[in-house]
Amino acid sequence: MGMSEELTAQFRQANPSLPKKAGLPANKKQILHGLSGFAKPGQLMAVMGASGSGKTSLLNVLGQRLGLSPGSTMTGEVRCNNRKLSKNDFGAFGGFVQ
Ligand SMILES: Nc1ncnc2c1ncn2[C@@H]1O[C@H](COP(=O)(O)OP(=O)(O)OP(=O)(O)O)[C@@H](O)[C@H]1O
Numbered sequence: 001m002g003m004s005e006e007l008t009a010q011f012r013q014a015n016p017s018l019p020k021k022a023g024l025p026a027n028k029k030q031i032l033h034g035l036s037g038f039a040k041p042g043q044l045m046a047v048m049g050a051s052g053s054g055k056t057s058l059l060n061v062l063g064q065r066l067g068l069s070p071g072s073t074m075t076g077e078v079r080c081n082n083r084k085l086s087k088n089d090f091g092a093f094g095g096f097v098q
């Protein structure tokens with residue numbers, strides 16, 4: 001995820017829920033539980049954790065990519081320079097490379 005030098009990104013209580021895979025009950029599975037943090041401008045940040053710990057899910061939340069998993073939802077908020085991101089704001093200043 002790229003950030004220009006002037007931007008500070010924050011996330012609070014980011015709680016994405018994804019639909020369970022086919023064949024499982026229709027209720028949702030909460031993937032991340034109450035994560036908060038921030039990324040400062042001009043610094044490289046690494047997100048580390050065991051496989052399945054939620055790194056990709058967190059980056060999908062920060063990059064407003066939850067729509068790629070139909071039926072997924074998130075509570076909490078993502079802010080940039082203290083302004084709450086609206087739908088699809090991320091693309092105006094950020095990039096996601098996989
Ligand atoms: N679309 C989905 N439906 C149901 N569960 C999912 C879905 N995507 C991810 N999960 C679950 O969410 C948890 C976190 O997955 P995630 O892919 O974010 O982990 P990760 O840290 O990126 O793992 P890895 O290091 O293997 O890439 C795992 O238990 C995974 O099975």
Ligand SMILES: [Mg+2]
Pocket residue numbers: 055056057
């Ligand atoms: Mg991953």
